[in-house]
Amino acid sequence: MWDWNYTLSFIPELLGALKITISATFVGFFLACLLGLPLTMARRSRCKPLSLVTAGIIEFIRSTPLLAQVYFIFYVFPNYGLSLSPFAAGVIALGIHYATYLSEVYRGGIEAIPKGQWEAARALNFSKSRTWIKIILPQAIPPILPVMGNYLIGMFKETPLLSAITLVEILQVAKITGAQSFRYLEPITIVGILFLVLSYISSIGVQRLETKLNRR
Amino acid sequence: MKLNITKPIIKYRNISKSFGSLRVLNDLSLDIAPNEKVALIGPSGSGKTTLGRLLMTLERPDAGTIEVDGEMLWHKEVNDQLMAADEKHLHRIRSKIGMIFQQFNLFPHMNVLRNVTEAPIHVLGLSKEEAKEHAVAMLKKVGLGERMEHYPSQLSGGQQQRVAIARALVMKPKVMVFDEVTSALDPELVGEVLAVIKEIASEGEMTMLLVTHEMDFAREVADRILFMDGGAILEQGPPEQIFGNSQNPRTRDF
Numbered sequence: 436m437w438d439w440n441y442t443l444s445f446i447p448e449l450l451g452a453l454k455i456t457i458s459a460t461f462v463g464f465f466l467a468c469l470l471g472l473p474l475t476m477a478r479r480s481r482c483k484p485l486s487l488v489t490a491g492i493i494e495f496i497r498s499t500p501l502l503a504q505v506y507f508i509f510y511v512f513p514n515y516g517l518s519l520s521p522f523a524a525g526v527i528a529l530g531i532h533y534a535t536y537l538s539e540v541y542r543g544g545i546e547a548i549p550k551g552q553w554e555a556a557r558a559l560n561f562s563k564s565r566t567w568i569k570i571i572l573p574q575a576i577p578p579i580l581p582v583m584g585n586y587l588i589g590m591f592k593e594t595p596l597l598s599a600i601t602l603v604e605i606l607q608v609a610k611i612t613g614a615q616s617f618r619y620l621e622p623i624t625i626v627g628i629l630f631l632v633l634s635y636i637s638s639i640g641v642q643r644l645e646t647k648l649n650r651r
Numbered sequence: 652m653k654l655n656i657t658k659p660i661i662k663y664r665n666i667s668k669s670f671g672s673l674r675v676l677n678d679l680s681l682d683i684a685p686n687e688k689v690a691l692i693g694p695s696g697s698g699k700t701t702l703g704r705l706l707m708t709l710e711r712p713d714a715g716t717i718e719v720d721g722e723m724l725w726h727k728e729v730n731d732q733l734m735a736a737d738e739k740h741l742h743r744i745r746s747k748i749g750m751i752f753q754q755f756n757l758f759p760h761m762n763v764l765r766n767v768t769e770a771p772i773h774v775l776g777l778s779k780e781e782a783k784e785h786a787v788a789m790l791k792k793v794g795l796g797e798r799m800e801h802y803p804s805q806l807s808g809g810q811q812q813r814v815a816i817a818r819a820l821v822m823k824p825k826v827m828v829f830d831e832v833t834s835a836l837d838p839e840l841v842g843e844v845l846a847v848i849k850e851i852a853s854e855g856e857m858t859m860l861l862v863t864h865e866m867d868f869a870r871e872v873a874d875r876i877l878f879m880d881g882g883a884i885l886e887q888g889p890p891e892q893i894f895g896n897s898q899n900p901r902t903r904d905f
Contacts, residue, residue, distance in 0.1 A: 555756035555815075558707050559770035559822060560745050563738075569769060573760050 442621045445612045449625060452608040457633075459526055459604060460591045466530025467590070468583070471537030478542060493535045502596055504528045509600040525597035533590055540582050544575035577648055584641035588634050605629065654684040654874060659718075660858050661706065661826060666715035668701055668882075675701045677882035678715070685825075688852050688859040690873035690890075692866070694905065697879040699862045703828035706860065707750040708741050719744050720825060746774075749824030753831040755811040757803040757818070763790065764799040767818045775822065782821075789817040793847050809840030813847055820851070826858040827851075833865060841865070848872065870894055878902045 477489040496504070509524040519527070548571055556566040598607035609622035659682035668676040675698040683689055691699035704710045705717060708724070716733070717724040724744050726733040736744075757766050767786035771777045777785070790796055793813040803811050812832055819827060829848065833841040845868050852859060852872045863869050869876055869890065876893040878886045878901070886899040897903045 549754075549756075551752060551754050551756035552758065554707075554709050555752065555758070557709060557745075558748075558750040558752075559818070560742060560774045561770065562742070562774075565773050569773065570758055574758075 445622055449608055452605040456594050456604040459594050463526040463529030464587050464590055467533035467537050470530055470534035471541055474534055474538035475541040496535045501532050504532055505600055521600045521602035524600055525602050529590055536586055540579050544579040548574055581641050581645040588637050654687050656684045659683055660685040660720050662718035664716045666712050668713050675882050686855055686858055688873045690861045690863055690869035690876050691879055693879035698882040699879045700830055703830050703860055703862050707748055707828055708745055720747055747825045749819035749822055750828040751815050751819055751832045753834050755815045757811055757814055759803050763801050763814050766814055767821055771821050785821050789821050793817045808836045809843045812844045816847055829861045831862050
């Protein structure tokens with residue numbers, strides 16, 4: 436049966452690991468947001484070879500398992516002189532993987548901007564970079580924020596994958612705790628509840644954002 | 652007003668342009684004098700909008716050259732040879748040209764004032780205060796001094812188009828292309844926009860290329876009317892001639 440004393444005993448450690456989980460999520464997502472943009476640009480490039488190669492890379496990353504990518508970065512890169520900590524390898528893998536999804540989201544947002552906006556920017560003699568920064572992105576990003584938020588939540592739920600490369604995130608701590616006492620019920624259940632609560636709160640945030648944006 | 656046609660500000664030479672298999676401009680040549688107001692009329696698909704878009708560098712000609720104020724627009728002369736112009740060159744020449752669009756194309760995420768100050772600040776390098784001063788004066792001129800904090804979606808089509816005119820005017824172009832600027836407007840809003848354009852035209856200090864379906868307006872504002880069809884200029888002359896006793900049966904029909 437459920438043992439509250441036992442539960443209380445491992446909660447502090449679990450909450451400590453939750454910090455790792457959350458920072459891996461945010462750092463990974465930040466990387467994904469950043470890397471997604473050049474992927475979008477390359478994919479939309481008028482230079483056909485560049486666009487095709489990028490499309491190929493995006494397809495490749497999306498169609499191979501995230502876990503395989505995590506292993507590759509953590510276990511294969513050191514052979515070529517690049518040894519990364521579990522955290523670094525994990526967030527890079529998450530960042531690259533999700534960048535391919537975000538790049539498609541960006542692309543949708545950008546392509547929804549009417550041609551007239553580009554033409555007006557050109558007629559006013561805005562440079563390429565100003566056109567992007569002042570005219571296109573401020574219009575393209577708000578409508579895609581809810582979708583991005585959902586990817587953030589999705590990524591959060593995938594972070595336990597990083598336990599496979601020895602990152603001591605929340606599920607890993609639960610597993611270790613369980614192994615020490617042969618009681619898995621409480622730690623794994625609490626991990627599930629923590630994920631549920633945080634995802635639920637975040638998804639309410641995303642919904643709010645969505646209604647706010649739709650009202651504009 | 653006297654027009655100096657011997658020193659044109661715009662020279663189209665043997666311009667051809669196709670979209671796919673559709674040839675919209677066919678070996679067209681045209682000179683426009685400084686400060687001249689030229690109205691382009693003709694059936695849709697006659698190439699008149701394309702003529703303006705080529706000048707604004709929104710389309711690239713397939714053949715021929717365009718000169719603006721003594722310089723090639725789409726080309727650079729290197730050792731007597733014409734080379735395709737780079738973005739830097741286009742940027743420099745483009746600063747002499749402005750354009751008003753059929754669909755206004757205001758920036759929906761900026762209020763009216765920012766729509767008008769953004770390019771002066773970031774393209775001309777004016778200070779915020781200076782840009783605002785010019786923008787306020789220009790918005791008052793087009794009758795929108797009271798709407799500066801509004802967003803485009805809160806304005807009528809006629810008001811939006813007047814903002815677009817102010818936005819283009821603060822860039823002080825020598826040549827302005829008006830591309831069917833009243834076609835997207837409800838009939839009752841056409842008048843306010845045409846009145847603003849007439850006022851600018853009467854000041855004289857700007858070359859205007861007006862692509863329009865408003866015949867009365869063209870007659871009133873233009874120094875010269877060009878009737879285009881099938882990618883060529885079929886007839887041209889002062890308004891009295893074109894509207895009074897056209898030589899060309901196609902023009903008369905139109």
